[in-house]
Amino acid sequence: MDTQERTINTPDFTAGDALQIATYQVLAQDGTVIPGAVVPELDEAQALKIYRAMVFTRVLDERMLAAQRQGRLSFYLQSTGEEATTVGFAAALDDSDMIMAQYREQGALAYRGFSVEQFMNQLFGNDLDYGKGRQMPIHYGSKDLHYMTISSPLATQIPQATGYAYGQKLAGNKACTVTVFGEGAASEGDFHAALNMAAVLKVPVIFLCRNNGYAISTPSSEQFASDGVAPRAVGYGMKSIRIDGNDVLAVVKAMQKARKLAVEQNEPVLVEAMSYRLAAHSSSDDPSGYRNKAEEDKWRAKDPILRMKNWLLKQAWWDEAQEKQLYESIRPQVLEAMKRAQQRPSPPLEALITDVYDRPPAQLEAQLEALRSHLDKYPEAYPKSAGGAARG
Amino acid sequence: MANMNLLQAINNALDIAMASNDKVICFGEDVGVFGGVFRATSHLQEKYGRDRCFNTPLVEQGIIGFANGLAAQGSVPVAEIQFADYIFPAFDQIVNEAAKFRYRSGNLFNVGGLTIRTPYGGGIAGGLYHSQSPEAYFAHTPGLKIVVPRNPHQAKGLLLASIRDPNPVLFFEPKRIYRASVGEVPEEDYELPLGQAEILQEGEDISLLAWGAQMETVEKAAAMAQKEGISCEVIDLRTIVPWDIETVTRSVMKTGRLIVSHEAPLTGGFAGEIAATIQERCFLYLESPIARVTGLDTPFPLVLEKEYMPDHLKIFEAIKQSVNF
Numbered sequence: 107m108d109t110q111e112r113t114i115n116t117p118d119f120t121a122g123d124a125l126q127i128a129t130y131q132v133l134a135q136d137g138t139v140i141p142g143a144v145v146p147e148l149d150e151a152q153a154l155k156i157y158r159a160m161v162f163t164r165v166l167d168e169r170m171l172a173a174q175r176q177g178r179l180s181f182y183l184q185s186t187g188e189e190a191t192t193v194g195f196a197a198a199l200d201d202s203d204m205i206m207a208q209y210r211e212q213g214a215l216a217y218r219g220f221s222v223e224q225f226m227n228q229l230f231g232n233d234l235d236y237g238k239g240r241q242m243p244i245h246y247g248s249k250d251l252h253y254m255t256i257s258s259p260l261a262t263q264i265p266q267a268t269g270y271a272y273g274q275k276l277a278g279n280k281a282c283t284v285t286v287f288g289e290g291a292a293s294e295g296d297f298h299a300a301l302n303m304a305a306v307l308k309v310p311v312i313f314l315c316r317n318n319g320y321a322i323s324t325p326s327s328e329q330f331a332s333d334g335v336a337p338r339a340v341g342y343g344m345k346s347i348r349i350d351g352n353d354v355l356a357v358v359k360a361m362q363k364a365r366k367l368a369v370e371q372n373e374p375v376l377v378e379a380m381s382y383r384l385a386a387h388s389s390s391d392d393p394s395g396y397r398n399k400a401e402e403d404k405w406r407a408k409d410p411i412l413r414m415k416n417w418l419l420k421q422a423w424w425d426e427a428q429e430k431q432l433y434e435s436i437r438p439q440v441l442e443a444m445k446r447a448q449q450r451p452s453p454p455l456e457a458l459i460t461d462v463y464d465r466p467p468a469q470l471e472a473q474l475e476a477l478r479s480h481l482d483k484y485p486e487a488y489p490k491s492a493g494g495a496a497r498g
Numbered sequence: 499m500a501n502m503n504l505l506q507a508i509n510n511a512l513d514i515a516m517a518s519n520d521k522v523i524c525f526g527e528d529v530g531v532f533g534g535v536f537r538a539t540s541h542l543q544e545k546y547g548r549d550r551c552f553n554t555p556l557v558e559q560g561i562i563g564f565a566n567g568l569a570a571q572g573s574v575p576v577a578e579i580q581f582a583d584y585i586f587p588a589f590d591q592i593v594n595e596a597a598k599f600r601y602r603s604g605n606l607f608n609v610g611g612l613t614i615r616t617p618y619g620g621g622i623a624g625g626l627y628h629s630q631s632p633e634a635y636f637a638h639t640p641g642l643k644i645v646v647p648r649n650p651h652q653a654k655g656l657l658l659a660s661i662r663d664p665n666p667v668l669f670f671e672p673k674r675i676y677r678a679s680v681g682e683v684p685e686e687d688y689e690l691p692l693g694q695a696e697i698l699q700e701g702e703d704i705s706l707l708a709w710g711a712q713m714e715t716v717e718k719a720a721a722m723a724q725k726e727g728i729s730c731e732v733i734d735l736r737t738i739v740p741w742d743i744e745t746v747t748r749s750v751m752k753t754g755r756l757i758v759s760h761e762a763p764l765t766g767g768f769a770g771e772i773a774a775t776i777q778e779r780c781f782l783y784l785e786s787p788i789a790r791v792t793g794l795d796t797p798f799p800l801v802l803e804k805e806y807m808p809d810h811l812k813i814f815e816a817i818k819q820s821v822n823f
Contacts, residue, residue: 204571206567235604236603236604236606237602237603237604237606238604240601240602240604241602245602247603247604247606247607248606249606249607254570254603254607255602255603255604255606255607257594257595257598257602259590259594259595262563262566262590262591262594262595264563265559265560265562265563265564265566265567265591266563266564266566266567266570266595267567268560268563268564268567269563269564269565269566269567269568269569269570269571269575270567270568270570270571271567272564272567272568272571272573273567273568273571273572273573274571276523276549276550276573277571277572277573283567295557295559295587296559296560296563296591298557298560299555299557299559299560299563299564300560300563300564302555302557302560303554303555303557303560303564306554306555307552307554457604460605461600461601461603461604461605462600462601462640462641463600463641463643463665463740464600464608464610464664464665467693467740468740468743469740469743
């Protein structure tokens with residue numbers, strides 16, 4: 107595309123806020139559809155599947171934060187307040203579309219069918235953890251569910267998603283990649299690299315920014331001076347939309363359209379979901395140090411789960427008895443799975459040296475042998491391997 | 499056999515890799531129509547199309563981030579970083595991502611198909627930012643393989659092996675001898691093994707170890723020493739990680755002396771790692787301290803480049819000192 111040829115003869119600057127992007131919303135908080143709003147096609151079964159995944163995520167987060175506070179778990183990250191975005195986007199995808207998420211998107215995994223046992227095995231890093239106990243809690247991954255294993259460095263997954271989607275395009279798959287990140291991660295160089303490359307190379311990737319107001323303690327007002335993240339995509343030459351991230355119908359509809367653009371036209375798209383991180387950044391963070399309760403309460407009143415419930419009730423697809431039954435069934439499931447996961451052994455000692463390369467080189471084999479001899483001398487000092495118990 | 503320079507051998511290897519596997523994709527800055535600033539990717543776009551050989555925007559972290567995702571998808575990316583000096587914007591994508599992809603996912607996902615090619619090294623009047631040898635930074639990160647060829651024949655065989663190796667490989671190309679190094683190269687498809695050093699010249703008195711463009715310099719020093727009656731065993735390490743401890747150990751047990759030479763600065767250079775390992779393995783066989791002949795602990799200079807370089811005279815002096823210790 108050529109830069110425009112139009113010339114002017116007075117030095118008029120274009121203002122940084124020249125492009126103000128409006129927010130797409132479908133549902134009012136009381137569950138009514140805003141008159142004239144474009145509504146996604148969503149049948150009862152899928153709507154309830156979305157709702158159950160949102161509630162599951164909320165309950166899982168509550169229970170696991172409690173477990174962390176009790177010292178049973180080293181670390182946890184909640185997605186409270188953002189469930190409409192993290193579940194809704196997955197509901198708009200084909201199951202074979204790749205998801206490359208950040209770390210607060212357990213809702214998408216729950217929607218795709220990651221079981222409560224699978225969550226717990228990762229959180230407790232036991233012998234059944236797909237990641238073999240190598241990463242901190244919440245670094246999930248699933249090959250079967252097309253969910254790329256989470257990586258701690260921020261925003262690295264964004265250009266990777268562009269590359270992954272390029273490979274899908276070349277392979278002729280009718281699929282796309284969706285990468286999720288926060289508005290803080292959108293400050294990293296990786297973000298700019300990814301968008302520019304995707305636009306230039308015409309890649310079927312959807313960039314989903316969860317603008318939840320805070321990057322740990324840094325408010326978005328100190329993160330960027332622009333009108334959020336959405337206008338940047340336009341600057342890179344791609345389509346962009348801002349949506350109400352607490353409105354599940356807006357999320358589903360916008361993502362369905364984004365997917366169509368990506369898969370059918372090889373057009374990358376950016377979706378900025380406006381939401382709020384109701385909980386702390388992580389179990390190591392205390393938001394009372396940087397924001398007030400009034401602000402949180404304002405957003406609590408926009409609870410995405412409650413909004414969807416109100417809509418479901420109006421659709422007559424849901425009632426209070428089902429609601430009660432849902433919560434009552436999830437809580438014990440989580441607790442029992444947690445107990446089982448905690449009781450399982452650690453990964454075998456070999457997991458220290460496997461998967462560094464396709465096969466452990468001789469130097470690593472030698473290092474493991476030296477370690478074994480040492481553990482045999484002091485078994486009581488190494489309870490995780492118990493001087494041989496974890497040797498598989 | 500055909501006569502090729504090092505660049506032609508690399509181009510030929512890429513051509514064969516792309517012809518034999520349609521998942522192989524080459525990209526980087528100026529890699530497309532232009533064929534790369536050194537012409538390593540010449541004619542590949544004509545032959546294999548814009549989808550498989552293309553220019554990227556000027557963004558190293560993007561190139562390697564993109565390559566990581568592409569490799570995770572199952573493609574075989576061969577990403578070019580125009581100069582090794584400019585690999586650092588991609589450092590995070592290499593050491594935190596490419597190197598750890600398989601490990602952190604418990605082998606659910608990997609980027610084993612990835613190869614990163616990049617020209618390295620001095621002797622080209624390139625100054626600070628066109629001369630560096632950054633291999634040691636990456637050698638400290640488990641999960642990467644690092645390969646450096648010394649001539650056209652080696653370059654073709656090692657590059658084909660790197661592209662087909664199921665691990666991410668950093669392939670450092672000695673740009674000083676890109677065109678100067680010419681030799682017979684088989685036209686057919688062949689691979690040379692990664693992780694194996696090669697003894698170029700047998701000797702009795704001292705072992706000389708180097709890699710890449712430094713091999714020429716070491717061989718010149720060995721020839722000078724020969725005239726003084728000193729018999730040098732000359733070894734090309736070829737793969738920095740994982741390096742061939744056994745071959746070097748056997749050689750030093752025979753000769754009792756070792757000099758390691760590289761262009762990169764002394765402190766934290768890979769010669770230090772080799773020296774530590776070899777003194778552990780060969781302590782009772784050593785007749786003199788293991789010596790390192792390297793660049794200075796300064797940025798790479800421009801005008802005084804010749805003085806900076808670990809040239810054949812510096813190596814020759816180190817050989818005499820070691821033998822007369």
